[in-house]
Amino acid sequence: xxxxxxxxxxxxxxxxxxxxxxxxxxxxxxxxxxxxxxxxxxxxxxxxxxxxxxxxxxxxxxxxxxxxxxxxxxxxxxxxxxxxxxxxxxxxxxxxxxxxxxxxxxxxxxxxxxxxxxxxxxxxxxxxxxxxxxxxxxxxxxxxxxxxxxxxxxxxxxxxxxxxxxxxxxxxxxxxxxxxxxxxxxxxxxxxxxxxxxxxxxxxxxxxxxxxxxxxxxxxxx
Amino acid sequence: xxxxxxxxxxxxxxxxxxxxxxxxxxxxxxxxxxxxxxxxxxxxxxxxxxxxxxxxxxxxxxxxxxxxxxxxxxxxxxxxxxxxxxxxxxxxxxxxxxxxxxxxxxxxxxxxxxxxxxxxxxxxxxxxxxxxxxxxxxxxxxxxxxxxxxxxxxxxxxxxxxxxxxxxxxxxxxxxxxxxxxxxxxxxxxxxxxxxxxxxxxxxxxxxxxxxxxxxxxxxxxxxxxxxxxxxxxxxxxxxxxxxxxxxxxxxxxxxxxxxxxxxxxxxxxxxxxxxxxxxxxxxxxxxxxxxxxxxxxxxxxxxx
Ligand code: SF4
Ligand code: SF4
Numbered sequence: 121x122x123x124x125x126x127x128x129x130x131x132x133x134x135x136x137x138x139x140x141x142x143x144x145x146x147x148x149x150x151x152x153x154x155x156x157x158x159x160x161x162x163x164x165x166x167x168x169x170x171x172x173x174x175x176x177x178x179x180x181x182x183x184x185x186x187x188x189x190x191x192x193x194x195x196x197x198x199x200x201x202x203x204x205x206x207x208x209x210x211x212x213x214x215x216x217x218x219x220x221x222x223x224x225x226x227x228x229x230x231x232x233x234x235x236x237x238x239x240x241x242x243x244x245x246x247x248x249x250x251x252x253x254x255x256x257x258x259x260x261x262x263x264x265x266x267x268x269x270x271x272x273x274x275x276x277x278x279x280x281x282x283x284x285x286x287x288x289x290x291x292x293x294x295x296x297x298x299x300x301x302x303x304x305x306x307x308x309x310x311x312x313x314x315x316x317x318x319x320x321x322x323x324x325x326x327x328x329x330x331x332x333x334x335x336x337x338x339x340x341x342x
Numbered sequence: 343x344x345x346x347x348x349x350x351x352x353x354x355x356x357x358x359x360x361x362x363x364x365x366x367x368x369x370x371x372x373x374x375x376x377x378x379x380x381x382x383x384x385x386x387x388x389x390x391x392x393x394x395x396x397x398x399x400x401x402x403x404x405x406x407x408x409x410x411x412x413x414x415x416x417x418x419x420x421x422x423x424x425x426x427x428x429x430x431x432x433x434x435x436x437x438x439x440x441x442x443x444x445x446x447x448x449x450x451x452x453x454x455x456x457x458x459x460x461x462x463x464x465x466x467x468x469x470x471x472x473x474x475x476x477x478x479x480x481x482x483x484x485x486x487x488x489x490x491x492x493x494x495x496x497x498x499x500x501x502x503x504x505x506x507x508x509x510x511x512x513x514x515x516x517x518x519x520x521x522x523x524x525x526x527x528x529x530x531x532x533x534x535x536x537x538x539x540x541x542x543x544x545x546x547x548x549x550x551x552x553x554x555x556x557x558x559x560x561x562x563x564x565x566x567x568x569x570x571x572x573x574x575x576x577x578x579x580x581x582x583x584x585x586x587x588x589x590x591x592x593x594x595x596x597x598x599x600x601x602x603x604x605x606x607x608x609x610x611x612x613x614x615x616x617x618x619x620x621x622x623x624x625x626x627x628x629x630x631x632x633x634x635x636x637x638x639x640x641x642x643x644x645x646x647x
Contacts, residue, residue: 273453274424274464278471278520280513281450282505282532283579290579291453303513315513318520321428321472321487 121241122150122214123248124157124234126165132210133172135231139208140179144169144233145199145221146186147213154248156234157212159186165212165233190217196224203228239270256326256333262314264305269327271298277319344481344527345499347444348416349388351647352620353528353557358613359620360641361418361530361559362386362632364410366401375406378629379415385636387644388445390418390530390622394425397457404434407443418501419443422451427467428476428487435477439496447501447530448473471517471524474502478525502526504558506543507536507582515546522556529556530622533563535574535604536582537611544615553617560612562623564631565601568592602635609639 126132136142144166151157166184173180185202187195190213203209203221208229211218214236222230238250253270259277260267269275273291280299283290289297306312326333343350352359362382367374375391382389391406407417419438421431438446450470454462468476468487476487480496502521506514518529534540540560547553565571568591575583587604594600605623612618621641625632636642 273455274450274469275466276450276469278469278517280508280510280517281470282503282508283452284509285579286509288579291455297509300510303510316516316520318471318475318524321468321476324467 121153121239122216123237123240123250124151124154124214125237126156126161126212126234127232129168129172132165132233133169136169136208136210137178138180139206139229141181141183141206142169143183143185143202143206143209145184145190145209145211145213147188147190147211147217148186149189149191151190151213151217151234152186153242155246157186162186162212165210186212190214191220193220193224196220200225253327255322255324256328257323259322262319264302264309264311266298266302266305268298268302269322271296277322345444345497347388347499348647349418349445350499350527352387352645355645355647357645357647358641359557359559360386360623360636360644361388361390361620362623362625362629363390363392364406364629365392365395365626366403366406368398368400370401372409375401375409376413379410379413381629382632383413383415385633385642385644386623387620388416388418390420390447393420393422393449393451394457395420396452397424397454397459397462399458404438404441404443407438408441411442416445417443418445418447420447420449421473422449423466423468423470423473424451424454424464427465431468431473432476432480432486435480435496435498436492436494439494439498444497445499445501446477447503448477448526449503470502471520474500474521474524474526482525499527500525501528501530503532504529505532505580506534506540507532508580511539511543514543515550515552518547518552519550522552526556528619529558531558531561532580533561533574533624534608534612535563535587536584537608539582541615544617548617553619557619558617559620559622560615560618562605562608562621562635564605564623564625564628564635565591565597566628567597567601568594598631602631602638605635606639609635609641 144162146157146162162184166182170182189195203225210231210233211221212233218232239252240248240250250270255269273289284297287300289295364378391403393403403420407419410417448470454464477500479485481498484492504518571588571591574581591597623632
């Protein structure tokens, strides 16, 4: 999933100031899974903005809604009428959702209510961590299913560096050294010899360094 | 000869080598490096110039090397992949070759989080092992990473770091083997305080025959105070400082003398370890002590080969 967290309320309050009506719009997929932009969080945020507006004597209606996915035009378009009647939309979705909105509604002010954090997993309720950096050329077959690009602080392909201690990364005792995890897993799988070979330099162009990325599937296009 | 550097000649002749470290200043004055160069000139075979060490911005390593060369001191150019991508690394290698620098130490670098610009974007385009391999290809095949031809020679004696004290211990020698097969001609290790562990690591190194394929220079960090010993013991990832060392420093009436004594004892023990071809003294902010250590360790005068 794409993980995201709501921006600090002060920041949201400041960027939404003066828009009337303001639509707070959630997304029922990743944003909901992150407990940042599902129905409930949207309701809470909208009422917090209403209260803040009231206490500071500001005018302005605050509407709320959520769509199934803000990253798909069909779902975004479903809400066109409501958006049409608003001054601005505060999108409680990932950056992709915010931008699709901006493209579909050229004349509307669109504001990001979240920080998109990473591609990750839910470790337990309330804890998420990064797993993938979307590098465009997956190498997990060579690293025991654990990603050194997203999870090694130096993106080393021939790790671990000299800072790995007690299973932790040199940057913090709170961060696992993924190379230690890779070695542990390969040891269990009896495949440690895989790491004896030098991993060649990576082509970073599919990772976004070749310019903005796009995917086209001719077989699916109508 | 791969590079013809003084360090290479001494090591290839089978002599016990001494290198030391000179950190450039957080400023533009050439005097700091020149002073360290003059101070250490006679007691070491080559002098490493650190590259934004611990991710703190300092005068560039390449400029420091040039300043040393002007004094007749042979530099080792330290380069980290944290701050440069493959284009920049290769162009700096060519520039260093043009300026007559003959030794390079290829490193990952401490994470930018530790330094004075913790919000910087780290580069890490290639890693230290790939970097070693790239320099070797530039030198031996006159080819860039993209296989295009390089005009002119790129004569470097290629160095790498090794840390026997990091985890996982069993993998450390595999990592060294990778560095050696990538092209590391010499190795400078992390500072040694835990001799038992180092000896165990060296045995694994010899079992793989790596001591025959590369020159291992054992790292030393002279300790100035008990505070420094304690700090290294608990705060520096990748260093192993046994409690006995901290206790010795704490009990000493003259901590600096005790620090020198520990360092000299370590050198004596290292001389007996098969496969160790020299020492690398990293006296951060205590360079003045290095000539005395080298003298008292019986490693003076430095050979001329
Ligand atoms: S190798 Fe690339 S695609 Fe695979 S998990 Fe890592 S970042 Fe994601
Ligand atoms: S300690 Fe491990 S995770 Fe951290 S930078 Fe080094 S190899 Fe990567």
